[in-house]
Amino acid sequence: GENVEQHPSTLSVQEGDSAVIKCTYSDSASNYFPWYKQELGKRPQLIIDIRSNVGEKKDQRIAVTLNKTAKHFSLHITETQPEDSAVYFCAASNVAVASNTGKLIFGQGTTLQVKP
Amino acid sequence: GAGVSQSPSNKVTEKGKDVELRCDPISGHTALYWYRQSLGQGLEFLIYFQGNSAPDKSGLPSDRFSAERTGGSVSTLTIQRTQQEDSAVYLCASSPRTSGDNEQFFGPGTRLTVL
Numbered sequence: 001g002e003n004v005e006q007h008p009s010t011l012s013v014q015e016g017d018s019a020v021i022k023c024t025y026s027d028s029a030s031n032y033f034p035w036y037k038q039e040l041g042k043r044p045q046l047i048i049d050i051r052s053n054v055g056e057k058k059d060q061r062i063a064v065t066l067n068k069t070a071k072h073f074s075l076h077i078t079e080t081q082p083e084d085s086a087v088y089f090c091a092a093s094n095v096a097v098a099s100n101t102g103k104l105i106f107g108q109g110t111t112l113q114v115k116p
Numbered sequence: 117g118a119g120v121s122q123s124p125s126n127k128v129t130e131k132g133k134d135v136e137l138r139c140d141p142i143s144g145h146t147a148l149y150w151y152r153q154s155l156g157q158g159l160e161f162l163i164y165f166q167g168n169s170a171p172d173k174s175g176l177p178s179d180r181f182s183a184e185r186t187g188g189s190v191s192t193l194t195i196q197r198t199q200q201e202d203s204a205v206y207l208c209a210s211s212p213r214t215s216g217d218n219e220q221f222f223g224p225g226t227r228l229t230v231l
Contacts, residue, residue: 006158032218034219034220036222042224043120043207043222043223043224043225044159044207044222045222046219046220046221049219089158089159091159093218095218101164101166101171101172102147102164102211102213102218102220103149103161103164103172103175104149104151104159104161104220105161106151106158106159106160107158108157108158109156109157109158
């Protein structure tokens with residue numbers, strides 16, 4: 001069945017450094033790849049997403065890259081700040097409205113700690 | 117506007133009892149999803165609603181789990197004869213589910229503890 005693998009499971013960086021989280025997916029029909037940030041005890045919040053017709057997308061300090069051939073995508077956070085500390089989840093989905101449900105298949109999560 | 121809301125926020129029950137979890141999606145969102153998040157784990161898909169229909173129930177772990185949606189709005193997830201392994205945070209998400217917008221907005225979740 002569909003599967004998303006996420007690495008690393010934990011990541012500790014110094015404030016100001018960059019952080020990279022990587023995911024691979026199994027379903028070649030996946031065409032939508034969101035990233036969610038979840039702070040302790042809070043709901044997941046979308047931080048960035050990318051569709052399969054785009055190779056890279058950037059929003060301020062956050063960027064996502066997608067390699068469809070290799071079926072992997074990555075989250076890049078530059079100039080990390082202590083408030084970036086949270087659990088990050090990648091997900092994959094087939095969002096073609098006519099024939100699919102759009103359900104998200106999530107990775108296992110990465111706990112990011114940014115040390116001041 | 118109001119986001120997705122869920123109730124109760126916490127539920128403690130005894131093994132064998134039935135529980136009902138409620139989700140109020142964002143008004144106008146036709147798609148509604150239920151996910152389960154066990155301690156330290158990722159989110160696991162349970163069921164998808166489009167309007168009041170559930171075309172994908174493939175994630176429900178057993179026939180003790182059921183869900184319904186009425187009026188294209190509120191959804192209820194029911195777990196019968198709860199077991200300790202049902203303990204988790206149950207998250208609901210809604211989406212416009214249009215060709216251009218598939219973002220899923222999550223509720224705060226219901227933390228279920230089965231003693």
